[in-house]
Amino acid sequence: MRDILAEIVAEKKAIVAAAKSKMPLEEIKAKIKPDTFRMSKKFKKGDWNLIAECKLQSPAKGRLNKTHTVEELARIYEESGASMLSVHTDPHFLGCNEDFAKVRQLVKLPLLRKDFIIDEYQIYEARMLGADAILLIARILTPAQLKEFLYTAWSLGMDALVEVHDEADMKAALSTPAEFIGINNRNLKTFKTDIQQTLDLLPSADSSRVLISESGVFSAEDAKVLRAAGCDGILVGEGLVRSENIGAMTRKLSH
Numbered sequence: 694m695r696d697i698l699a700e701i702v703a704e705k706k707a708i709v710a711a712a713k714s715k716m717p718l719e720e721i722k723a724k725i726k727p728d729t730f731r732m733s734k735k736f737k738k739g740d741w742n743l744i745a746e747c748k749l750q751s752p753a754k755g756r757l758n759k760t761h762t763v764e765e766l767a768r769i770y771e772e773s774g775a776s777m778l779s780v781h782t783d784p785h786f787l788g789c790n791e792d793f794a795k796v797r798q799l800v801k802l803p804l805l806r807k808d809f810i811i812d813e814y815q816i817y818e819a820r821m822l823g824a825d826a827i828l829l830i831a832r833i834l835t836p837a838q839l840k841e842f843l844y845t846a847w848s849l850g851m852d853a854l855v856e857v858h859d860e861a862d863m864k865a866a867l868s869t870p871a872e873f874i875g876i877n878n879r880n881l882k883t884f885k886t887d888i889q890q891t892l893d894l895l896p897s898a899d900s901s902r903v904l905i906s907e908s909g910v911f912s913a914e915d916a917k918v919l920r921a922a923g924c925d926g927i928l929v930g931e932g933l934v935r936s937e938n939i940g941a942m943t944r945k946l947s948h
């Protein structure tokens with residue numbers, strides 16, 4: 694069976710190697726200033742937060758939205774009450790660093806750099822692009838890397854959303870002091886989603902962490918179920934970019 698995550702990670706190694714030879718880490722370090730933890734200032738345990746994702750394409754489903762640019766999506770989300778934006782920089786999602794930097798110029802909300810981080814270089818790069826937070830996917834990192842990358846993000850004033858999909862990932866996430874844990878309802882091998890995944894895993898999370906349910910949220914009803922179960926927020930891409938009225942859907946899912 695096709696393993697989409699493994700394919701993406703294999704390509705990512707080459708992408709990072711090419712980026713390093715174009716702009717060495719030392720050069721990035723000389724350019725950047727630490728951020729001010731804008732995600733953790735905004736997200737409080739017990740509040741409800743929508744992270745709205747600028748997602749034009751998915752590797753499993755192909756093109757999701759042909760009518761809007763990433764910048765247009767970002768503007769609608771911000772005007773319609775999202776707490777934060779997630780912007781892909783990986784080409785499988787039609788993301789790129791340039792679009793991320795453009796969104797940074799356009800909006801004031803905190804921005805999550807959505808990518809597959811396998812090397813500390815990408816964390817410094819995220820800060821250079823103006824990210825407030827990064828995604829760390831437990832499945833593709835060792836527990837030691839997870840901790841190390843979390844501290845690297847913190848040293849740059851950025852927050853990290855540590856993503857888990859099953860009990861083993863959750864255990865790894867809980868072994869770090871991660872403040873934000875994202876339960877991905879999507880199996881990253883098959884890309885199938887089911888919000889039941891969050892409901893199943895929530896009891897094993899510790900209640901001091903901010904818990905975000907990611908992927909496969911398509912309605913206010915889904916959001917309501919997740920909120921009632923104890924989530925502090927949701928991360929939504931497809932459910933927004935494919936809806937007929939993106940602004941109205943953003944408003945519905947924001948509270």
Ligand SMILES: O=P(O)(O)OC[C@@H](O)[C@@H](O)c1c[nH]c2ccccc12
Pocket residue numbers: 746748830856877881886907908909910928929930931932
């Ligand atoms: O479009 P959705 O089903 O609402 O999902 C958004 C987001 O959770 C998803 O893009 C995502 C979360 N973590 C990932 C890791 C890899 C690829 C994609 C993702």
